[in-house]
Amino acid sequence: MTLRATVAELVREFRASGRIVIVGASLAGLRAAETLREEGFTGSLTIIGDEPYEPYDRPPPSKQVLKGWVPADHTKLPRIREVSADWRLGVAAIGLDRAAKQVRLADGRQVPYDRLLIATGTRARQWPNPAEAALRGVHTIRSRDDAEQLQKELAEPPSRVLVIGAGFIGSEIASVCRELGIPVTVVERGSAPLVGALGGVIGEIAARMQRDHGVDLRCGLGVSSLEGNSGGHVRRAHLSDGTTVDADVVVASLGSIRNVEWLEGAGLASGFWGVGCDAGGRAFDINGVVTDSIWVAGDVARAPHVLYEYQFLAMEHWDNAVLGAEAAAHNMVNLEPRYRPHLLLPGFWSGQFGVNIKSVGVPPFGDEIVFTQGSVEERHFAAAYGRRGRIVVAVAVAFDHGKWLEYYGKLIEQSGPFPPPPPGWDQPPDMKPMPAEFPDPPGPDGAPRRRPDRPRPERTDGRVPAAASLTRAPPAVRADSTDRKREGSLVAEETPWQQALRYANRANPYPFYEELRKTPVARQADGTYVLVVDMVGIDPTLRMAAQVGRVLGHLTIVGLGGGALPVNFTSPPHECSVASPYWGTLPELMEVITLAQQEKIRMLVEHFPLERASEAYRLLHHGKIQGRAVITPHA
Template identity: 50%
Template sequence: MTAPTEAPRQIVIVGASLAGLSAAHALRDVGYGGRIILIGDEHEPPYDRPPLSKQVLRGLYSADTSLPQRADLDATFRLGVGALGLDTLAHRIYLSDGTQIVYDRLLIATGTRARPWPNGAEAASSNVYTLRGHADAEHLARGLAGKPRRVLIIGGGFIGCEIASCCRDLGLDVTLAVRGTLPLAHALGSVTAAFMRDVIRDRGVDLRLETEVARFQADADSRVVAAILRNGQRIEADCVVAALGALRNTEWLAGAGLAVSLKGVRVDTHCRVLTATRAVVPDVFAAGDVAHWPSAIYGNRHLAVEHWGNAVAQAQTAARNMVAGEAGLIPYDHLPDFWSQQFGLNIKLVGLPTGADQFAVVQGSLRDRRFIGVYGAQGRTVAAVSVDSARWLPAYRAAVAEATPFPPIVGALDQADIRPQPLAQVVS
């Protein structure tokens, strides 16, 4: 496909959340004066999602976490309307209200949704919850406000652990069922995950490892009263949260001929969407959780991450490239980063521990529950994590971005004795 030569008069952004709004702001920042239309299947204006699993569930403030919008944005919002199909040849999007909309440039920023409990009838029970969006948070907050006798959370990722932390803050008894040998293992690696296992149990969570829920048991009103495990054991619970990860919202792209997989929409280094045969679609871009992008930092390996910082930075790059023209395209590369507040700890991660074979605590100590750890892979530094100790993290962030030899920064002030240890391959 040849690159478009005329300046776009109408840019359509499908996905009215963090990435979509960030792209709209960036378009105005670079002086784009044409029409911007944002399409979102939720009825709420763009809002911030991280507080939903943290402050909102604790009742610290209402579920109104709307993102600020610049006064001169001058964008048209089509909210409560989903996209059903895309015709890239006709530059046309088909919407759930029966209308169609054309574009000169298109940004796909449809993000993800919560993976539901696989048994549809059980998932429909009034006391079975997921958490991804505004409505989910309000629904779950009402359920927790009812003071359930026990909350069962299925899934040991960040969302599951953050919800467990909120439940303990609210004085609720909670069981966290994790299929693997450690919570947060895929995100943090075995050493930090083992540390978090101990923290979680110390905070009063009934943590069940290597545990799989087979089915729910319901009462006469179809409300869940217990979970039956694969081994036949029974966990009584009157509130169940399925924290099973996320699914990328790409179904509406079926038949459009694009490179779409479970990891999202594949793009090139300039955020331009690729076809199934890996050709560039020059007027269609993707950004945020739904994009599957090549990272120069990690050897052009395609990444799919669900991080706040990536959604903002990638949307900004995509926006600039949508109006730049072929000669002005800029490459996108972002060092993934993530933060979480849970069990009284502030956890920050930069880089990806995927494939790491060594780990070293370089500041503080696990015992004091204040430390920085770095991850190494084949002798290079690939990621760093801080727990209540972010003071030195920027230095290690630079080491990760530059893939310096592992371990980096030997002999720094306040540095612990660096004793690298093998990292069990639990990260995928």
């Protein structure tokens, strides 16, 4: 029997008699189970869930259930097919023994597996003071039981509801309260509602929308403490500015926590951000090595995304749970080359205050925004987010204007330009990009982490975002005369490498080129040098750079001319970054790739034509190119 036939027989045997355990009786867990059966797996299938219920739909608890339209026990997910599973409900997994291939349960039992799928999702972050969280009337919302209890209190109704946190869930709850005629106060630590998800520009629009619907919105504040009455029911909240809010229902909408504690000591790459895995759902161990028997899916999965600089993303969206589970389940019962990647363009929707907010892409990845369709004043519009001259979010928000999302989604998948060419009609008169104004992302401790590549945007006043500057940075500050005579240099506030990546300098590079030619050799603030040349080819330029680099040390070459490639070059060893106002041309890129294959240079490809993506990724995988790669369009 050949090796191929032996492997095929092992796969058939596993499908017939293997043992698969799914931890997480969730949407992802159910869809994975259905896919396993669809793929021909007839072996033992066990599904473990800490709640006593079979998988139910998560969006309705914060919408239809709270409005009283749907009872909480009517949210069970429909079955696409019979899964014939051993359901272990109402008992949590508390440990994983990878050596023995067993899942430890809270009731003392152990469940053996051959292959394991982790789909434990997230839970609501509780109010941090346990005594205050135990007051009657204080709620979080994530589970079916959470929604059922909160709906009963809203039906009484309360004199006032206090919502702490104005993300999507908090804003939806506030919207439900106003629909029910209940007074509601929203306290948000950020500058505006939805600012963490959609940025300050959209946040300001959301703030006006909430206030127009009668919400008492207080931004830039926190809740210091909750106060109860003698009967143990919440009655008042003390805010960080010294004021108080009287409320008999408080909803803490403070985000979510990924359920990974049970994996402690298992040696997997699990932590605050989720469980690390590859694009096919295979879990990484603590050293970054792909495991052979453990997969991850749903909200808890954290995988690199090809469209977002291979950053590891954990996406808490419905379609991510479904499609990620289907890909992981398929891969669990197949071998290469039949592995299937989970390549989802993220998307979400939210209904609040009479509008639908829809998005495709990862909004916080963008740093600029432009309104492309509709009217902000009338609250039906489309907006696109960009980063480094390419569109990264499909008009992230669509207030009753979602018909354009498919068009923009295709642009994102193709790494289209930013600002994008708007389709159709209904275009605003001013399509000038502006800073998107995202706050610094939080770290595991909740404290903001400053992104070094995203300077904090400035405002002209306290509310209206200033227009983005699409011109070159202010003139560089020259060094003293001694340095200038010795080096012929200047110290730039923004490096030519950063300037070459600016949108205006790619769209119309000639003014930028002219400025660069004025100072052929420039010394940067970090001590590196920039050499400006009219490039006649990659290979001669690299040879010249090697000679000059031996004298100056670290060298950046900014190439001028049609399709030229600015090269961030260090010698020795030779390391370069390749980009271009024109994104580079295919022949020039092939020259660089050829040099990399010959191991003459090591390079980090920042931008390259889409047609060469597969070749560049292959070189990255084999270590010929050091670093990361980002798809950008070939102009």
